[in-house]
Amino acid sequence: MQERKRVEESIENDARLAGFTDDPDTLFELAREGESVDGDIERELRRFSDTIAQLETEMLLSGENDARSAIVTIHPGAGGTESQDWAEMLLRMYLRWAERKGMQTVITDRLEGEGAGIKSATFEVNGVNAYGLLQSEIGVHRLVRISPFDANARRHTSFASVFVYPQVDEEIKIDIRQDDLRIDTFRSSGAGGQHVNMTDSAVRITHFPTGIVVQCQNERSQHKNRDSAFKQLRARLYEFEMEKKREETRKTEASKLDINFGSQIRNYVLAPYRMVKDLRTRLSAGDVDRVLDGDLDDFIHAWLVWRKTGKTAGPSGGPDEAE
Numbered sequence: 001m002q003e004r005k006r007v008e009e010s011i012e013n014d015a016r017l018a019g020f021t022d023d024p025d026t027l028f029e030l031a032r033e034g035e036s037v038d039g040d041i042e043r044e045l046r047r048f049s050d051t052i053a054q055l056e057t058e059m060l061l062s063g064e065n066d067a068r069s070a071i072v073t074i075h076p077g078a079g080g081t082e083s084q085d086w087a088e089m090l091l092r093m094y095l096r097w098a099e100r101k102g103m104q105t106v107i108t109d110r111l112e113g114e115g116a117g118i119k120s121a122t123f124e125v126n127g128v129n130a131y132g133l134l135q136s137e138i139g140v141h142r143l144v145r146i147s148p149f150d151a152n153a154r155r156h157t158s159f160a161s162v163f164v165y166p167q168v169d170e171e172i173k174i175d176i177r178q179d180d181l182r183i184d185t186f187r188s189s190g191a192g193g194q195h196v197n198m199t200d201s202a203v204r205i206t207h208f209p210t211g212i213v214v215q216c217q218n219e220r221s222q223h224k225n226r227d228s229a230f231k232q233l234r235a236r237l238y239e240f241e242m243e244k245k246r247e248e249t250r251k252t253e254a255s256k257l258d259i260n261f262g263s264q265i266r267n268y269v270l271a272p273y274r275m276v277k278d279l280r281t282r283l284s285a286g287d288v289d290r291v292l293d294g295d296l297d298d299f300i301h302a303w304l305v306w307r308k309t310g311k312t313a314g315p316s317g318g319p320d321e322a323e
Contacts, residue, residue: 060304065166066132077159084117086158096294103127131166136303139265182206188217283313
């Protein structure tokens with residue numbers, strides 16, 4: 001069904017492109033006849049440009065697992081409430097991005113922070129190309145702002161890490177031995193009503209050979225939480241094996257080592273100026289609120305081009321790197 005959907009979208013895109021070439025011809029003909037259609041022509045060309053950019057992004061998604069849905073995990077770095085609040089801001093950003101793309105999201109695990117924010121969160125993003133697009137977000141994200149938690153209104157720097165794994169379908173066989181697992185049940189710590197908080201419905205699975213730990217506590221049923229946790233474990237084990245086969249393993253793992261200075265992939269600066277800058281592609285944007293509201297398409301597209309060609313969006317350097 002996923003393959004059929006991709007083919008149908010390709011056919012629809014072909015028809016849309018054919019329409020884009022026909023409509024401007026008609027508008028230009030009307031303009032030659034003296035009709036006032038400048039605004040219509042501008043709108044058509046803008047729609048055409050947006051569609052071409054979208055199709056170029058899809059063409060750049062050529063990885064083995066790019067078309068799959070994704071599982072995303074967010075962890076705050078050192079810094080207590082500051083970093084936990086930043087992790088929650090990132091969670092909201094990705095949920096809004098998925099909503100913009102028409103993808104479905106399910107938060108499978110969320111551990112609330114002390115006072116504000118989150119200590120960790122794991123969620124599914126279900127949709128075509130979710131993993132291919134969200135790979136651009138793997139790494140450490142850095143926030144600079146005037147702290148809302150500092151009575152002296154001082155500037156603080158916070159870090160949070162984002163990991164993304166492809167969801168593995170049933171056709172791919174992952175050998176999981178029961179002897180290699182420890183399955184624990186516990187009471188949910190989140191909202192969800194009396195039943196969730198009064199029964200051992202949450203599930204945590206530890207895989208001893210790899211040290212991978214997954215957990216799910218969003219469902220009322222222990223059985224459903226168990227299924228969701230195994231889904232996460234299969235995805236993590238599949239990615240674990242794929243990582244060992246790729247030459248880029250060292251680079252990927254290096255980005256996960258320290259959620260701290262010098263390891264970030266993107267800076268979000270809210271004070272003393274406002275800018276978001278990706279340190280890999282050199283792309284920057286001044287409308288920070290728009291980015292934090294989920295408008296990540298420009299950054300994702302620039303990363304896909306950079307991954308494919310090594311070309312960056314602009315010159316290196318910038319004031320945000322000196323903060």
